[in-house]
Amino acid sequence: MRFVDEFRDPVAGRAAIERIGELARAQDRHLKFMEVCGGHTHTIYRHGIEQLLPGNVELVHGPGCPVCVIPMGRVDDALHLAAQPGVTLTSFGDMMRVPGSTSTLLHAKADGADVRMVYSPLDALAIAQREPDRQVVFFAVGFETTSPSTAVTVQRARALGVDNFSVFSNHVRIVPPLRAILEAPELDLDGFIGPGHVSTVIGNRPYGFVPEEFSIPLVTAGFEPLDVIQAIEMLLRQYAEGRCEVENQYTRVVRDAGNPRAMAVLDDVFTVRDTFEWRGLGWIPESGLAISERYADLDSERRFSLPGERVEDPPACECGPVLRGVLKPWECGVFGTACTPETPIGTCMVSSEGACAAYYEFGRLQIADEPDPLPLVSADRARR
Amino acid sequence: MSDHQRLANDPSPPELGLSAPTSGPDAVCITCADQADVAEVVEVVDAHTVRARSAAGLQAVDTTLLADVCVGDRVLVHAGTAISDLPASDDPEGTP
């Protein structure tokens, strides 16, 4: 398919890897790049990109998996909602398996709660229209890729007068955690592979503070293997040329100004919370989105009484350090033993974009085999 | 009844094929995963809905966030909503 196949081309990938080797050799020091987005993490593990990089270029995985960063207390709130008589709780597929302190939505469903998986918040609204006797709650998660879809749905619910629908918003913003990571002393980063689809909405301009205040380059990248490889090359080229700026590898989709219509819809429907809790990162100012006053009647947090309790992660869970990029998935004591994709203890093992699940699925195969010298072929081997 | 309503009636209608793979290495929840599909508009249904074809099949897509979507346009779809338009397939922009 156009715009996809070109970015899976092994010949172009091999050439870019060679250029990366030359650029990295010239640096003569260790360079640590964080891929912000879980989609990039998935691509990196699936295609064995880490194994193809020179020894002095390290990739660390960031907090951009929307499922991974939901704290347990918010899952408990969703479980509480699902337990209310007359409530139908809807959410995306991966959220069904995210552990709360005592259960998951999937278990709640098995126990009789009306929990339904949807592909789009608009599907949840359709359920509300079709079943007016139910209170349909959409458990909304995700970054700015997903929040516009929720916002459109809220506007539609208002326009259609659907009053048995509400949104439990757990939407988050990408820029505040980037700042939090940069301000934390423990991680000495040399660059960011910036999120691709979030940036189609917010654009590249909000990342300007990264080079300006922290002297670190950021390259927004797509999700095909060559996209990620090119982004790494662009970061290294900035160092080679003495530049430090925000660059855009994903030009076929991302514009500097983003999608102004989507931003306007977000501004209408949401308001920025003073602070929001992130699993592994703690409370981050201005990082969460709540339903705005204008749509207060469609806000589940106002319509229902929620426990709203903060819950500590299980003691064995190391998702926090993994999400901050200071611990590799396999360094967690329960990785692959007590914690697997079938029985996740932490959120990073739930979504395939989570670093632990991605590494569990693909990374172990690549360590077990010799690294494949041909980029993009290693993925086929992992697939077998 | 809207396409989204029809979809909600039947979570996996074969004709529309909205679901991402649920097993194997491509198994992801594409909404949780911040993924987006490239899709080509095949029919404009109403002011804010089109039918579009992606690798996953035909799907109803909300286009509220885009201006002037026409048959043949390529859009990037996430959670049933088009979040960006794409260059035409013969546009050199975005090639490696």
Ligand code: SF4
């Ligand atoms: S292995 Fe499980 S508990 Fe450990 S960091 Fe990963 S998801 Fe969290």
